[in-house]
Amino acid sequence: MESRHEVGMVLFKDEAKTVWYESERGHNADQQGAQHGPLTLTHLELDIFPIRVEGMAKAACRYYTDIYAPTTFRRLQIQGVAEDGPLLRHYIPLILSHHVSFVAMLANSTLQFDLMDRERDGPSPRAKALYDTSIRLLRQYLQSTADKVSDLVICTMMFLATFDKLTSNHDSAWIHLQAIREAIDRRGGPKQMAFDGWLATVTDSFVSHAECQRAVCRQLGGKAYTAKHLRRPVHPFPPALCAKISRLPQGFEDFCISERPVAAVIDIILVITAWLDSVRAAVSRGEESYLLASRGLVEANLTNATRCMELLQHPHLPLHDQFVLMALQAYCSLMDWSERGRFLNMAYLQVHTGLLPSSPCFLDTSYPRRYQAEWLTWVGMTMLASSHTNDLTWSLGTRILGKQEVERSWMERIRICERFFWNERLSYQVLRKMHFKSRKGA
Structure with missing residues (x-):
């Protein structure tokens, strides 16, 4: 599937323990220019926690691409027994091709690793720093591009909404989902979404769940499940x-x-x-x-x-x-x-x-x-x-x-x-x- 957005590749270098980001420019005039050389995420000009894809972060990335995505990302019409190979071949490269979506993915994967550690309650400082970094990178990207409703933007906001959901930050999740809904409307509706309708299905699922979650909270008196319910x-x-x-x-x-x-x-x-x-x-x-x-x-x-x-x-x-x-x-x-x-x-x-x-x-x-x-x-x-x-x-x-x-x-x-x-x-x-x-x- 061809995309009008930037395409690239993230490669893992075991000996350097870092992630390289190569950018291949698209066909649009405003995207033309010299190719970037190898760039480590640790060299991004950020004031907060440095991003290094090594150790647990590297394992988290592998978990997402090798285990979680193949067992989760499918179009609903593909039922029963097999991976959705065509979807994975197009969706995963999109996520890995740009530092904005890549950092958001890494934040979610690291958070899932944190949740598996039963001694830790909530996200680790590294996962929270990656989440904060992804928000900053998304804002910078939106300020520098004319296409503010691309697949890349929508996928990144879904990562942010997922992080919010898994950390029970429902208000922030609702804000990101409202932004996704607005982006879909500006794209011309769900039928204009990519990946053979899969992205429209996923975004609709996120919004539907958020609406139901708010309804459940109202039924519980505005609170989550308390000791009385347990x-x-x-x-x-x-x-x-x-x-x-x-x-x-x-x-x-x-x-x-x-x-x-x-x-x-x-x-x-x-x-x-x-x-x-x-x-x-x-x-x-x-x-x-x-x-x-x-x-x-x-x-x-x-x-x-x-x-x-x-x-x-x-x-x-x-x-x-x-x-x-x-x-x-x-x-x-x-x-x-x-x-x-x-x-x-x-x-x-x-x-x-x-x-x-x-x-x-x-x-x-x-x-x-x-x-x-x-x-x-x-x-x-x-x-x-x-x-x-x-x-x-x-x-x-x-x-x-x-x-x-x-x-x-x-x-x-x-x-x-x-x-x-x-x-x-x-x-x-x-x-x-x-x-x-x-x-x-x-």
Whole structure:
């Protein structure tokens, strides 16, 4: 894909432990000129933390280009089993070709590494400095170019919004997303976006999530989840809680009684149950077309997925609650007929999977056969149904299912899942992908 913007290449020099930036001028007259020589990012004229791509920063860059992007960046019409090679061949070079987008990408990758370090709460000084640097570079770039709504600008602002989101800086994220929305309008609408519609899908997903997040905050009284929402019930349960649990599918009823998830998790399961009841009622009335056009049902589903994402970011959530929330978020994404929120929800699940221990381990060992729990079977199967076969979430699902000592057939697992949130389409997705994996391994 040809671009009217600057194109370049970032090369890694192991012996120099630095990043070289070579600029190849475009065809426009205002972009013509002599080529820049090798330039290290440490030589940028900045007053703050020096940018050196070495050590953890270099590993973070490799993580983004080799692991995160291939398992996350796909057009939605490419389903199931393969990377979106054409997209990666055009998108990744754009990000790596310019110091503005490159530094923003590096800030996000470094932040993800920080989040994996459970001893650190929030971004490290280096990640925050990279974020501040990317804002400064973007401002300088916008002052020096006539094209202020290019793919480069939009992608950089998405990096900034992602950093804001992962650090719970929702006001700043909203500002960047409003700027993205304005840039899209100035470009002539979503149909004018690059990468075969992928960039339009991603930006719409970001904006939709931000709107849902603001709605969730309003419902919570303007605050994030508090200690009240994170209390674990104690047996015997109060009558009001018993009434809530009795309205859940049988599988979730057993889960709530045996695992005692925090109050917010029970509330989310209850809300999704009510949403499914509304969907079934519409289907029973023969209103399948209404489901696709119902703004209320679509937005309610997007909000449910956002609730899961918001709660997952709480640093002290028990592991079994995290597993169930991830599966609930994946399920909501699978039920997203509008496809407006699917990209960001699945991208965040990729990030959160990297934050989990490499081997699922529960602190409470009072149940020696806890790994056999049916709710874990549903979690693993939902991860498979929602993932591509090389995703981090796919690996998580296979690890969860592989941990179970009693080997079950796929049909037995599907029967278990039907006691939770499940449908025939999800069964088809799992069986199709397993068939592909078996053929690929043969």
